Structure formats: C-alpha cells, structure tokens
Amino acid sequence: MSDDLQMRVTALVDEAAGIRRVRLEPVAGGPLPAFSGGAHVVVAMRDGDVTRRNPYSLCCDPEDRTGYEIAVARAAASRGGSAFIHERLAVGDVLVVGAPTNLFQPDWRAKKHILVAGGIGITPFVAMMAQFARAGLAFELHYAVRSRAAAAFAGVLQDRYGPRVKIYAADEGARLPLAVLVQNQPLGTHLYTCGPERLMEAVLDTARQAGWPEQALHAEHFMAPPPGDPFSVTLANSGREVAVGPDQSLLEALEAAGINPRYLCRGGVCGECATRVVEFRGTILHGDHFLTPEERAESRTIMICMSRFVGDRLVLDL
C-alpha cells in the first residue's frame, strides 16, 4: 500500500533461544506515529522472487518514536517468514512496514488488567505494559515459558515491573496457576491472553468456569494461514485464473499475481479482506474468526487471508 513505510533494520538481537528481536527505523527519518499496546504491523519481506507479508505485534514502548520493534520465534514448520528473519535478514536491510493496526487493544475502562502470555505470545504485552505503567493502571503479567532460556523479555520486564511480572518455566515444573488467578480479582478486572491456542483456551475456559463474563475476556489469535491442497480461483471481473499453491494463502497468491485486495490483519480476525463468492462448486474451508457459523454455511463470503478451497470451480468478485 502506498502509505507503507520503508524501514531499515538497525538491530537484530536474539532475545531468547529461538526468538529474534528486530528493530526497524524509518529510512526517511522523522518521528513515527505512536501506537497502542496490542497493535501489529504487516511487514513485507522480499525473499528472492517471493514477497512475504506477515503480521507481527509491536513489542516496544509506544512512546519510542524513533523505531518499531518486533520479535519473531523460529517456527518449527515455517512458511518462510520466520526462517527468512532468522537466517537471511541482516542489519541494514530495508523492509516495507504498514501502519500499526490494533485488533487486541486493552479495555481502558478496566480497574485492573491481567495478562497471560505463553511463549512468543508475550510480544503484544510488552507494549501494553509500557502504556499501563505510564498511565498508572493496575496490571500483572503471568508468563508461561518452556524454560527461562526461552523466555524472551523476561529479564527486562522483571527489572521494569518487579513483582507484577510472574514467570512460570515448564522445565522447572512451574505451571500457570489459572484457577487461583481468576479468583478474588476485583470487579472490573479484564483478562487478556496471547499464546498457543491450547493455552488461550485453557485461560478463557478457567475464567468462564469462575463466572467471568465474556466482556472481560480478550484473546489474540496468532494465526498463520494454513497450508493445504493447491487450487485455482477465477476472478469475475477479468476472467483470469490464479493458481494458489499448497503453502500460499489465497491472498498471497492474488498479490503474487499483481492483484492487491484490501487487508489489515492477515489472520482472519478483522474482516477487511471479506470477498464475495460469485460461484463455487466444492467446499470452502473457512479458516477465519470473523464470519458467523451461518455465514460460513452459506459461503457467500470468503476471508481470503485464511480460507482455502477444495473443488473444481471458485469464482470471486475481484
């Protein structure tokens, strides 16, 4: 998109085993916009003849207007983005970065904020805590990790926030005391969780079982587009056919073909890339969190960032 920023990599730091922090500063200089805790940016990376666009939470102080920082875990089955950042990205490289977008903002009405992170899910909370601390808001962080060596930001967060930060390392036998966490919290407390889906489900479930209302529960679904069988899509306006590869999302295939559909989150949450299905013979594999079950069943709309298709004909209003 035209308003995207050219940003130079000015630091690459291994925050923990398998987690690399990337600092980006604007090539043109000048202060960056401040942002809100929980915001992400979409980073476009030229990797050979492929352009990868991945969303990453901003994990720096929102008032640091000189640069943005992201932290990327090396994925076991990388689609390319994390391997690129861990293996090929170098200081001095220039990446294209979109404006910060927030689909996981704090509820500013909260009397207290409880943050529960698992592994790389710590990233949005680093920025949130900087805002909470500056505004004098009550918060605590509960951070589950495989081991202290894998706990990105643990040291710096404990230095900054002291006993408000609690770390639970699995290799030391420590576990998130979820049932205790949701007990005796003051009315008006909000709970946020980010990390592996299983952990988030456990957190939300425990809170619900303790009588917490949905309005107080917030989760950031960190999702990469799922791989699948290749398929082909027909564009209604031009009649063109675009092939979607097994490790490519529909959105990525369209972008590679020179079409630029609208998007914001690239993770099936925001609804911006909703596209009308003109015709299909087969099954749409909805992979998003946006459509209602009824809308999925009707399949008159597809979220092209996350959903795939199995069948012999799919025509989209593009």
Add this chain to the structure above:
Amino acid sequence: MQGATIRSRPVYPGLAIAPFARRHIFALEGEGAGALLDIAGDLTPEVLGRSQILYVARGSLGVGHHGALQNLGAAFWAAPTVPPLLGRLDVELSRSHMGTRLYLAGTEGFIGQAMQVAAAHGIDPVSVITEHRGSLARRVQCVHCKGVTEGVTTSPFLCSHCGLSLFVRDHYSRRLGAFQGVNIDAEEPGAVPPPEELYL
C-alpha cells in the same frame, strides 16, 4: 414487556441464572420480585447459598413478595425505598469480585439506576442480567434543566423541575437511566397538544 423498537433502548432478555457465577446479587423492585420467583425452580441450594437478594416493594401491590422472597432461603434484605437499595447495592458490589453476577428486575427506571451503580464498579452493562416487570412508566430527563422526572406515563408532560411541557423522545440514555424530554412548544409557546397516556 418493552420491545427493542428503539435502537438506543436496552433489551431486557429476562432473568436466567449464570451457571458458573461464584456469587449472585439480585436487586429487585416491585413486580421485579416475580421475575426471580418465576425461576425459583432453578435456584438450587448451591445457588441460594451464594445469593444475596435486595428488594424494594415500590410499585408492588401490597408487600406480599417480602415473604415469598424471604422463603427462598437466600440472604435477604428489604429496602424501604429505592435510594437505600441503591446504596446497599453499591456497598455489596464494592466488596465483590470477578465471578459475581448481577441480576436486575423491575421497572425500566429502576433497572437504569441500578445499572449506573454497577457501571461505576466496572461491570459491563451487557453482562448484567435484566428483566423488565411492572409499569411501563418512563424515567425522563428534561434536556433543558437536566431534572429527572420519575414515573412519566404521558407525553407530553410537565417537567417536575422547570415546568416546561416536554415531549418524550424515543431516545434512551443508559448512562442517565432515562429517556429524553424535549420542550414541545418551543417554536410556538402555548401550542401544546393534549397529553396521551402512552406508558401505563
């Protein structure tokens, strides 16, 4: 029963016990008692052991609900009028934790006022379980003098504070727990249509 014909008006879906709540606080006004008594079958000993019922008889025919509510077996307290009930609710909430669910039943004006108390404690209005019972009378705020008139059954009506003739607009403020009253004869003073009984 109030429908959701006005988009600024809350929907009152009816009382139903939140199954996982650690504590239940019921604030009931007048015929609102019936909303709880009608689901007495769902009030297991476990639920009752975690419940606090606050009741004000205003609007009820007689005081018959006192006994019926008391007989449920939960902690029970009756207020003589609405303000002490709201004061007691405020105290109860200040000592409550997440996992406490609030239930409100009665007239719309009562629900609105109790909701204001709850909001001050950080309770999201959507998480409060409500049921409208009793009169359709409206609580109306005069947009001109800001005075609130309780129990308005006609439109137009005379503001009980500044005396202007007010038309009751179908616009509800949750924050104020009131409908909006706007002067009906501002353009031609004295041109006031006869009041209609709309909200009995």
Add this chain to the structure above:
Amino acid sequence: MDTGYSATHRPETFRDETFRGEFSYANSPENIRHFPFPFHEDAYRYSVNIEPHVPGRPGSAFEHLIDVDEHYLAEMADRAQVLAEDPLRYQALPHMMLAQWDTLELLMEEQARAYPHLFTLERNGDQWRWINRPLGIDDTFTFGDPSTLPREPLDYICRQTQGDIALMDQRDGNLWLDAGMITAQADWSLDFDVGMNFHEWHAPVPLAPQMGVFDRALKYLLNLQLGKPVRRLNWTMTINPRLDTSPENYPKWGPDRTTVTPENVGQKVHLRVELQSLWRLPRSNGMLFVIRSYMMRMDEVVTVPKWGRRLPRVLETLPEELASYKGLSRYRQTTIDWLKRHDDGAPTSPGIFPD
C-alpha cells in the same frame, strides 16, 4: 504575496462578529468560495458518502485537514460563552484520558502544520510548548501529565479548535461516544448521548437505520487505519447564524423558525454544513470525530450561480420525513420559492465546487 492574491487558504484577519444577539456573522467573498457546499447533483440522495480525508482544492475548506478560517476568534468566543453557561457541553468519561492526549497532539500538529503563522508546536521529549497567536496563548506543559495544563487536555485543545469534537472508544465490535466538546451541534445533546454506542447514538435519525446505513458505516469505521482519516459532509438549515442549536437551548432558538417570511429568507435562512472527519487515534486506538460547522445565508449562497440553481432543486426532492427531522418543515417552501428566483433553469456542472 506579490500578486496580491493567493488561491491558498491563509487566514490573516478574523472577523469581529456574533452568533447570537444581533447576529452579525457573515462570510467575506473569499470565504464564500471556501464553503463546503454539500450537493454533488441537483437532487437529494441519501448516502454515507465517505471519502479519504486528504488535502483538497487550494482555497477550499478541504485544503487543510483541520480548517481554520476568518471565524476562528468569534467561534472560540461563542464556545467559551456556551461552556460558561452550560459546562455539561464538555464530557469525558474517566477511561478516555489517553484518547484526550491523542487528540491534543493531533489537533496541535495539524493546525501548526497548516497555519505556521498562527500556531507553533515545539517538542522536546515530553516537554511541549504551544503557541496560539490569535488567542494569545503560550503554554509549556508535560505531555501526558494533566496537572501541567490548566484544563483537561481535550477541554484545553477544543477551546482552541473550530468544530465540535467527539471521541469514541472502540470495544466489543462497536464505537462508544465516551468524550467530547459539543457546543455547535445540530440538535443532539452530548450530555444525554455520552456513553452510547454507535447505534444508540444515531437512534433518532429516521430512514437510515432501516437502510442499514449505520451497520455499514460502523463496519467500515471499525477498520479505519492510523494515518488514513476519512470525511463526509452532512447538512441542515438554521434560522439566523446561530452556532448553538442544542436541544438544551431549543426554547431559545426554536421560535426563530416561525420568523421566516418571503422578504427575509436571504438574511435569515442559513445553509449549515458539517464537514465531518474521522481519525484513528494512535495511543488509545480510539477514534476522533471532528464535526466542523459552516454557515452561509441564502443571500451569500446565490452569489455563486451554480449553488443558487442547485439548492432549490435539492430542497424540492428532500423526503418530508427528513425535512421534518432536520427541522425545515415550517420554512422549506418559503425558502424554495425565494431561491427559485435565482434558478434560471440552466444545467449545473457536476461536483460541488463553483464554476
């Protein structure tokens, strides 16, 4: 300028005028052409008509994203008077403090960028200095610390910005009107509406809800991006150039509607246009809604022949339900009859700008 004329909008002097009492408000010839005439065609059509809020035609109200014009000082004085009489025109729920600072920054930055001869913002870390020359203000404060400003940040900056301001909090898939300063509204009460969500706030607007207009607008706004504000125009009519047409003061201005006669239409009847802009706020992820009102009496409208031809044609096609909602019913026909004298029936060019 050595040509003696600049198409660029750069207000140097401010009119001494009133929006009450003797109603001395008027537009200079240059400011008439600056006016955001809202009708693209000769018939009324309801639409959400949202477009990117990017700098537009030099000299027009769209040239700068926060517009300052010759009415600046008079509007600020009128606002101060409204607030002195009714402090409830300013509201900010406690959780909106971060959005207040976001708004202060945005309005200072935009005004200082567009009008460096009027406003200066100097920043040194969180130590900021703000100079407002027309109002004679020179304040140094700590950004983020409310105790270093004489008023809450939103209250402070809204008293120095033309246009009403509403701040919305985003949560639960909705936008909540949780703060604002509204002193020049077209008949809605901030005190009553504060705390409402997008649908509740717009509940009294006829027709639009059935058309799904607000559902679509909300969906669009929830994904509004930082750095990509949008705008739309809205309009109504006001008798006498009165900025404060609040419901609170309806008994004061309501009777004006009965005073329109065929002889005084040109002087009394004003087209009132709201240039509404919506901005994503950076730190709070809230939304800033600027509602900038422009008024122009019929005598001034018809000095632009295209607008004089188009306005009566639009007014004739307005559905009665909307005319009634906008409060035009009593004087619509009188105004159309008067305007028709300025409509020679010639075709008009597309778009809103003068020929």
